[in-house]
Amino acid sequence: MKLKLTWLLTLFMAFVMQFSFAQEKMVTGTVTTESDGLPLPGASVIVKGTSKGAQTDFDGKYTIGVNSGDVLVISYVGMEPVEVTIGASNVYDVVLKEGNTLDEVVVVGYSTTTKESFTGTAAVVKTENIEAKTFSNVSQALRGEAAGVNVIQTTGQPGSSATIRIRGFGSVNGNRSPLYVVDGVPYGGQINAINQNDIKSLVILKDAAATSIYGSRGANGVVLITTNKGDKTKSYINVDLKTSISSFDLPMYDVIESPEEYAEISWDAIRTNAALNGQANPAQYASDNLFSATGGINPYYNLWNADGNQLIDPATGRFNSGISRKYTPENWGDYAFRTGYRHEANISMSGGNEKTTYSTSLGYLNDEGTGINSDFRRYTGRINVDHQVTDWLKVGANATYSASRTTQNGQSSDTGSIFLMANASPRIYSIFLRDENGNRIEDPIFGGYQFDYGDSQYTNGLGFENSRRFSTATNGIADATLNLTRSYDNSLFGNVYFNIDLAKGLTLENRYGTQRENFDYSDRDNPYYGAAASPAIYGRLYKQISTRTNDNFLTLLRYTTSFGSSNDHSLEVFGAHEATKYEFSRMYAYKSRAILPNTLDLDQYTTTIGKPGSYSQSWTLESYFGQLNYDFQDKYFLTGSIRRDGSSRFINDKWGTFWSVGAGWVMSKEDFMSSLGAVDYFKLKASYGVIGDQGNRLRFGWQIFGIGETDEYSFTPDTERANPDLTWETSKIAQVGFESSWFNNTLDVDVDYYIKNTDNLFFNQTLPGSSGFISTFINDGQLRNSGLEFNINANILKPENNGDFSLSLGINGEMLNNEITEMPIDQITGETKIFDDRGGSIFAISKGKSVYDFFTREWAGVDPATGSGLWNLYYDDVDGNGIYDASTDVAIANMVLYKAENDNANINKTTTSVYAQATQKYVGKSSIPKVRGAFRVNLGYKNFSLSTQFSYSIGGYAYDSNYRWLMGNGRVGSDNWSTDIRDRWQQPGDITNIPRLSDDYSADAQFDATSTRFLTKADYLSLNNLQLGYTFDESKLEDIGISRLNVYVSGDNLLLFSRRDGFNPATSESGNSDIYRYSPMTTYSVGLKVQF
Known part of the structure; x- marks a missing residue:
């Protein structure tokens, strides 16, 4: 019976084909x-x-x-x-x-459309804007290209991905990142595997009408990347060559550079500490103990031709004249950083005929970072072929292979970081070991000089050991030079498809996409110096091998038609099934005692550290979805979509339904608009939809146990209890907006306003001790992101009207509001939580606040009489006299919790010099700016072109932890200081906001503790990119077989204006600084583009 049915279906399809083309x-x-x-x-x-x-x-x-x-x-x-x-x-x-651009084809979810007919919001990023920038990762090139898209360059490491947030922060603890789709296939690999020269178009989808067709994967926006295809009429060979140099040209923190000044400030800190401890003669005590084996700085690091007690005049606190240096310590930044060289070459070929088109490319990139021994090297190859087999059958395939190597030496987030060393090392310390005469000690193993690890392993001729307080037993420059942190990534990504025209307007589309990625990571410590140099260790090697596969199957049936007396009605409808499977596995091992210490082979190490291990994870997603697009007279547009997703990440509630509707009205085509000559185009649009998110864990609902063991027992420890009832985060998104063009297409203005309410948030909640677990994830709470986006472009001068001159300006921006609208249930009390400190972070969450509102103690300045730091202490003024009395009034530790329990509290404030007594509260500041965006200026004259792009942020604050580090009040010799330390309090009556500096006096240790003291305005203006180019006349190139030739020079990350030199709020999602962060590089490039 089944065989007969198959034959009948085959005959029927043949009849349909024959009838369709007869x-x-x-x-x-x-x-x-x-x-x-x-x-x-x-x-x-x-x-x-x-x-x-x-x-x-x-x-x-x-x-x-x-x-x-x-x-x-x-x-x-x-x-x-x-x-x-x-x-x-x-x-x-x-x-x-x-x-105009209204009719240009725009790639959207599982379809193509035009700007005019699209009811959602899709930001089309011009490929020339991406190509103008010099980055090794296309995600970083998106900065400033679209309103509401925040691109955060968290590190300057070549090849690293940017963090991208579209329309705010989509979750508290779950996923916030957008979905990437490459040539129609969801992409789960490393974005740096994509050669940006292979990109034909890049579109960012933002609202529900645009993203809901991706269901549970589109809640945080979608980035659609389409690679180059062939041309039926022409064949091209394109060659693109670029060479660049990179350096740290953006401002750095101003620190104490003079060893003499550092010694004077250290002396003052010791003197202050002696006075606080009751020393009879604090000044003399400070001079005697500035360099001391029992206090002050280790005498080994006395770099002057005088004893430590002879350096500072006790009467003045100044360096005695006539004292010379035995040596000048090296500048750590000079050894940590270098001029990086970048070389890139791409060649592509494309062409075809009526039946077949093809596009192929090869790419090479070698990008040296400005941090020593940091680099990214990549080889890419791509092929894309489309073939019209018959009038009713079209097939195609594309594949991209990428092989890359990344070196990340000296980038640990600890005292071995070269960035910590360069930013915070006191200028009294040498990078290399020195003898009693100040001479550097030669290295008998590697050549050159031995590095100083400050680890008491060397004693000079005066009997002093090299024990220092800064980065004890480490040397980031040495680690970056002698050790190795390197990874290799091999990626294959591609898809095949065949489309069948079943009948007029009816097409069956089938596609299979796959991705295979292998990742090999090694971290090697040398056996001769540093942490792995002891005989018991003698070198270490950690290896990690990971594989990732991602398979996607799509079957889609599409019907398009036009009907009515003048074909006024157009309809597109499609239904589809999609299945995705993701698999990940990892193996790892750690060994010591090297036989051949320069290899990356575990077999060359004899002793296993811990236990080798491996694990694997997978998830699947099955989806059914459909969409309807309707157009009447090219004026009225309606879109509706629905998708049903089932995810293996959940157990009891695997399925979710997501949908959207959108409408557009081109008002400018109405008769009543014809009298408005200034308006060329005006469209109103609105959309509403429901989208889900399945989080960022592969197995949210499953109980996962690890295996632990002692000498006698094996056990399965776990601290987190699985929740089989966990399900989707769900976002309800509404948007209204307009798109317009004015004054003969001279001015384009687009504005969108949106509200996104997300509920069933993923929260990690503490459990009662009796449960046997510490915490569990639950669905609870609500979050709202709302905002206004604008995009304005003006063609001020057009070459056809202004003698070969052109000038265009563009600006975009977003005004974002983020708010927790409902808090989760406390799993211990069973009541709604009032407050969550997020593990002691400077940010806390409670109803009515954002995810980035600062919750901390308020800095109240410096006591002029004592130089002590002050903080605000809020109290319940029980007797109402306005004077704090600890015996009757109630000091408030946490303002939110106290107010919640005491509605009628009479709250007043005073100051305290005891940090622990100060009140923690919301301080009325947020890291979310009032407005953030970018603007662009493009100039042209004949064959010359000049383009610039700036980013800006206005409003908002950030916690400058780098500055806090450089204003520290610990022991002298432990860190360098900012030049602002010169304005510290030094004697009674001084009016300043910088407290006294003391050498590890216990009461003063909290002066640099977390408070509003280090909250800094996060306003900034940056020049992201500038490119000057010249395109040769085609008529002058024909004789040598060239159809197009362009030469250019460009620069990236050229300027930054912020509240403080060295402070870059654009390098983290919250704007907060990090002393270990690889700062963004400034890159200067010269390039050549040739088309044959």
Whole structure:
């Protein structure tokens, strides 16, 4: 029975095919331009509602098989499309006139559309803007390109990915990152595997109408990347060469550079400490103990030709004259950083004919970082082939291979970091070991000089050991030079498809996409110096091998048609099934005692550290979805979509339903708008939808046990209890907006306002001790992101009207509001939580506050009489006299909790010099700016072009932990100081905001503790990119076989203006600084683009 049914279906399909094409005839025509009447090669000729099409040849001519009644759509980028209905004639000549970007094809979810007909919000990033920037990761090139898209360059390490947030912060503890889709396939690999020269188009989807078709994966926006395809009419060879140099040219923190000044400030700190401890003569005590084996700085690091007690005049606190240095310590930054060289070469070939098109490319990139021994090297290859097998069958395939190597030496987030060393090392310390005469000690193993680890392993001729308080037993420069942290990544990504035109307007599309990635990570410590140099260790090697696979299957049935007396109605509807499977596995081992210490092979190490291990994880997602797009008279547009997702990450509630509706109205085509001559185009749009998110864990609902063991027992420890009832975070997104063009397409203004309410948030909640676990994840609480986005572009000067001059300006921005609207249930009390300190972070959450509102103690300045730091202490003024009395009034430790329990509290404040007594509270400051965005200026004159892009942020604060580190009040010799330390309190009556400096006096140790003292305005203006180019006249290139030649120079990360030199709020999601962070590089490039 099944065999008979199969044969019947086959015969039926054959009958349908035969009937569909029985009436076909061949028609021809010529496509010309209205402006000059010249033929237009490369114009697209498509039978509407099918994938069948052709392109015009060099003479603008085309030939295509059609049926009577078919509609041909003839289009070309930058021209208004024309539709022609096939009748009795066999010749159809078409004239295209210049249009605008409204009719350009835009890739959206599982379909293509035009800006005019799209009811959602899709930001199209121009490829020339991406190509103008010099980055090794396309995600970093997105900075400033779209309103509401915050691109955070968290590190300057070559090849690293940027953190991207679209329209705020989509979760508290869950996923906040967008979905990447490459050539229609969800992409889960390293973004740095994508060569940005291979990108044809890049579109960012933001609202529900745009992203809901991706269901549970589109809640935080979608980035669509389409790679280059071939051309039916022309063959090209493109060569792109670029060479660059990189350096740290952005401002750095101003620190004490002079060893003499550092010694004077250290002396003052010791003197202050002696006075606080009751020393009879604090000044003399400080001079005697500035360099001391029992206090002060270790005498080994006395770099002057005098004893330590002879350096500072006790009467003045100044360095005695006539004292010379035995040596000058090296500048740590000079050894930590270098000029990086970057070389990039890309070659691509594309072409084809009426049946087949192809595009191939090869790419090479070698990007040296400005941090020593940091680099990113990548080789890429890509091929893309499309073939029209018959009039009803089209097939294609593309594949991209990437092999990369990343070196990240000296980038640990601890005292071995080269960035910590360069930023915070006191300038009295040498990088290398020195003898009693100040001479550097030669290295008998590696050559050069031995590094100073400050680990008491060397004693000079005076009997002093090299024991220092700064980064004890480490040396980041040594680690970056002698050790190795390196990874290799091999990635293969591709897809195959076949599309069948079943009948007029009815197409069956099938696609399989796959990704295979292997990741090899090694971290090696040398056996001769540093942490692994002891005989018991003698070198260490940690190895980690990971594999990742991602398979995606899609079957989609699409129907398009136009109907009505003048084809006023257009309809597209499709339904689809998609299945995704993701698998990840990892093996790791750690060994010591090297046989051949320069290898990365575990077999060359004899002793296992801990236990080797491995694990694997996987998840699957099955989806059914559909969409309807309706258009009436190219004025009224309606879109609806629905998707049903089932995820293996959950147990009891695997399935979620997500949907959206969107509408657009082109008001400028209405008769009542015709009298408004200034308005060229005006469209209103609105959308609403529900989208889910499945979080960032592969097995949210499953109980995962690790294996531990002692000498006698094995056990399965676990601290987190699984929650089988866990399910989707759900976002309800509403948007209204308009798109407009004014004054003969001189001014474009687009504005969107959105509200995104997310509930069933993932919260990690503490459990009662009796449960046997510490915490569990639950769905609870609500979060709202709302905001206004704007995008304004103005073509001030057009070359056809201004003697070859052109000038265009563009600015975009977002005004974001983020708020916790409901708090979760406390799993211990069973009541709604009032407050969550997020593990002691400077940010806390409670109802009505954002995820980035600062919760800390308030700095109240410095006591002029004593120099002590002061903080605000809030108290319940029980007797109402306005004077704090500890015996009757109630000191408030946590303002939020106290107010919640005491509605009628009479709250007042005073100051305290005891940090622990100060009140923790919301301080009325947030890291979320009032407005953030970018602007661009493009200039042109004849064949010259100049483009610039700036980013800006206004409002908002950040915690400058780097500055806090440099204003520390610990023991002298432990860290360097900011030059602002010169303005510290030094004697009674001094009016300053910088407290006294003492050498580890216990009461003063909290002066640099977390408080509003180090909250800093996060306003900034940065020049992200500047490019100056020249394109040669084509007429002068024809004789040498070149069709296009462009040369250019460019710069990236050129300028930064912020509240404080060295402070860069754009390098973290919260704006907070990090002393260990690899700062963004400034890069200068020269390049050549040739097309044959």
